[in-house]
Amino acid sequence: MNTIVSEQIALVTGATSGIGKVTARELVRRGYHIILLARDAAKAARVRQEFQQLAPSGQRVDVLLCDLSDLSQVRRAAEEFIQRYQRLDVLVNNAGLIFGKERETSTDGYEMTLATNHLGPFLLTSLLLPALQQSEAARIVNVASEGYRMAKPQLHDLNQKENYSAWRQYGNTKLYNILFTQELARQLRARGIGNVVTNSLHPGVVASSFGSASGGLTSLLTRLAAPFLLTTEEGARTSIFLATDPIGGQVSGGYFDKQQTKPVKHNFTEPTQARQLWQETEKLVGQEFFGE
Numbered sequence: 001m002n003t004i005v006s007e008q009i010a011l012v013t014g015a016t017s018g019i020g021k022v023t024a025r026e027l028v029r030r031g032y033h034i035i036l037l038a039r040d041a042a043k044a045a046r047v048r049q050e051f052q053q054l055a056p057s058g059q060r061v062d063v064l065l066c067d068l069s070d071l072s073q074v075r076r077a078a079e080e081f082i083q084r085y086q087r088l089d090v091l092v093n094n095a096g097l098i099f100g101k102e103r104e105t106s107t108d109g110y111e112m113t114l115a116t117n118h119l120g121p122f123l124l125t126s127l128l129l130p131a132l133q134q135s136e137a138a139r140i141v142n143v144a145s146e147g148y149r150m151a152k153p154q155l156h157d158l159n160q161k162e163n164y165s166a167w168r169q170y171g172n173t174k175l176y177n178i179l180f181t182q183e184l185a186r187q188l189r190a191r192g193i194g195n196v197v198t199n200s201l202h203p204g205v206v207a208s209s210f211g212s213a214s215g216g217l218t219s220l221l222t223r224l225a226a227p228f229l230l231t232t233e234e235g236a237r238t239s240i241f242l243a244t245d246p247i248g249g250q251v252s253g254g255y256f257d258k259q260q261t262k263p264v265k266h267n268f269t270e271p272t273q274a275r276q277l278w279q280e281t282e283k284l285v286g287q288e289f290f291g292e
């Protein structure tokens, strides 16, 4: 059953396509005031118009333009968000992709999969934390992937300057989403920030636009496999669950699959590893997460 909540503000990244689009749409239907974070203005305007027709009367759907791979855009978008809304109840860090065989770099000079899937969301979450703290009960939902199982994290070389492999780097960044969630939950607890919880998830293997940015074999295989994969509606279920279900507000630091907690591979549960990732990431984004 869809319960209407009043004045809950939710920001969903990567809301122009796939799992993020369905997640945002279902939150709109439930009465959330949705902000679609998107990099493509024309696409975002179309989605906004589509969603506005589904919104319960008077509820707004807004757009916040930002390319997450560009840290200066993340800073500008976070500033704009704080000025416009002050408070945030749900942040869904959903945007993510895999790049191609050749290593590409962002405007900041960082490897593109790392910049998009980890650095941008890390900085965005940090800069939106003051708004999340204004909420009575805020949730940060990080869309990771079972692809983390192929990770071979090189915490001294997050940018994979050596031995770049597209799939390994994708797996690494999805592991970083999980480790970031674990460490963020610990840090929030340690700082007595009890009104903000965070969890990560695997959406399933979903027929979306995933793989299209990588071209070549990955793109071809994902298109061929599409009829056998989950629909985007099925893929969005765990994100929606963590964003809205009472259970999603009671747990923090967890990893979820099919709306249930799932243990993370034992070699990736060591807090020192998550802490090292945190510190290396702070160096790359050029500021401390808690801004001290």
Ligand SMILES: NC(=O)c1ccc[n+]([C@@H]2O[C@H](COP(=O)([O-])OP(=O)(O)OC[C@H]3O[C@@H](n4cnc5c(N)ncnc54)[C@H](OP(=O)(O)O)[C@@H]3O)[C@@H](O)[C@H]2O)c1
Residues within 6 Å of the ligand: 013, 014, 015, 016, 017, 018, 019, 020, 037, 038, 039, 040, 043, 066, 067, 068, 069, 070, 094, 095, 096, 097, 116, 143, 144, 145, 146, 147, 202, 203, 204, 205, 206, 207, 208, 209, 210, 211
């Ligand atoms: N599909 C799967 O089987 C699967 C499995 C496990 C995990 N996941 C995870 O699920 C999440 C969503 O993926 P999806 O399958 O829904 O893929 P998708 O259909 O390709 O959607 C990805 C979304 O992210 C946005 N995006 C990409 N780069 C961005 C950037 N630099 N700045 C802002 N937005 C950006 C895209 O914007 P545009 O519309 O402009 O391209 C799009 O809206 C990802 O984090 C992915 O790793 C997917």
